[in-house]
Amino acid sequence: MKRNQTVLSMTNISVDLETATRKTRLVNKVSLNVNRGEVLGIIGESGSGKTMTCMAAMGLLPRGARVTEGSILLDGEELTSLSVEERRKLRGSRISMIMQNPMTCFNPVRTIGSHFLETLGVHTNLTAKEARERAIHDLGQVNLPRPQELMRQYPFELSGGMLQRIMIAIALATNAELIIADEPTTALDTGNQKHILRELNRIREMTGAAIIVITHDLGVIAELADQVTVMYRGESVENAPVKQLFDAPAHAYTRLLLQSRLSMPNSASDEVRRGLIV
Numbered sequence: 463m464k465r466n467q468t469v470l471s472m473t474n475i476s477v478d479l480e481t482a483t484r485k486t487r488l489v490n491k492v493s494l495n496v497n498r499g500e501v502l503g504i505i506g507e508s509g510s511g512k513t514m515t516c517m518a519a520m521g522l523l524p525r526g527a528r529v530t531e532g533s534i535l536l537d538g539e540e541l542t543s544l545s546v547e548e549r550r551k552l553r554g555s556r557i558s559m560i561m562q563n564p565m566t567c568f569n570p571v572r573t574i575g576s577h578f579l580e581t582l583g584v585h586t587n588l589t590a591k592e593a594r595e596r597a598i599h600d601l602g603q604v605n606l607p608r609p610q611e612l613m614r615q616y617p618f619e620l621s622g623g624m625l626q627r628i629m630i631a632i633a634l635a636t637n638a639e640l641i642i643a644d645e646p647t648t649a650l651d652t653g654n655q656k657h658i659l660r661e662l663n664r665i666r667e668m669t670g671a672a673i674i675v676i677t678h679d680l681g682v683i684a685e686l687a688d689q690v691t692v693m694y695r696g697e698s699v700e701n702a703p704v705k706q707l708f709d710a711p712a713h714a715y716t717r718l719l720l721q722s723r724l725s726m727p728n729s730a731s732d733e734v735r736r737g738l739i740v
């Protein structure tokens with residue numbers, strides 16, 4: 463697969479939420495592409511539809527919400543016509559998700575090793591011994607100390623930053639083609655934010671995975687993204703290469719977003735942002 467090959471292509475995707483009394487459009491005709499080895503950043507204010515767009519790609523929309531129009535292609539394969547079971551199989555194997563709050567993604571009564579081995583057992587053909595070796599290797603790859611010991615630990619014994627890195631290691635071990643990271647750095651302190659950004663960057667270089675990063679943080683976009691989609695009220699108002707977005711934002715909302723974030727203090731990537739924008 464070549465670097466510029468499209469991994470995920472969403473065209474005119476709409477998501478509607480239907481209740482007994484009314485129908486609300488959460489995502490309106492959004493189109494986006496992400497290529498192999500590239501990072502697409504999705505930015506926009508709270509409630510603008512960033513997560514729902516990605517959940518549509520994952521096949522994980524909340525109850526009552528569904529994709530009502532458009533196409534979602536993963537390596538050219540249409541996902542909207544797959545069954546629930548077929549979509550489930552894609553998650554964890556070809557598509558991996560890194561959640562904002564990793565604590566909620568791990569079962570508190572199971573060890574890290576047990577989570578890892580279950581995922582590898584379901585999504586790869588590795589033997590139990592190979593899976594264990596792979597898990598230990600990939601935990602080391604994301605710079606986690608003492609991976610053997612980690613395999614025996616429980617989620618509550620670890621920090622949010624470590625759990626984020628474990629999720630990245632699981633994505634690495636399953637060779638996911640597409641990784642969706644929803645606010646991967648929001649809950650972390652500055653040091654851990656930097657680690658996560660570095661790991662995501664390394665993964666796309668090492669594996670060629672396509673990565674979508676949902677974020678409020680323009681510093682994260684500046685550091686990581688190749689392409690950016692700006693969302694506003696359920697719509698994608700601008701799609702642009704990262705440099706173009708910062709140098710010559712085309713949409714009024716993007717300009718507003720850049721201005722408001724420039725005047726906002728603090729964030730792990732402030733220095734990056736300053737370097738790029740000021």
Ligand SMILES: Nc1ncnc2c1ncn2[C@@H]1O[C@H](COP(=O)(O)OP(=O)(O)OP(=O)(O)O)[C@@H](O)[C@H]1O
Pocket residue numbers: 479488506507508509510511512513514515524525527
């Ligand atoms: N579980 C849910 N059930 C129904 N509607 C939802 C659910 N989660 C979000 N929504 C609605 O979908 C719309 C888009 O929300 P979404 O979570 O995609 O926004 P977002 O841009 O990701 O926001 P944030 O940055 O706060 O996560 C909003 O109107 C929101 O109220």
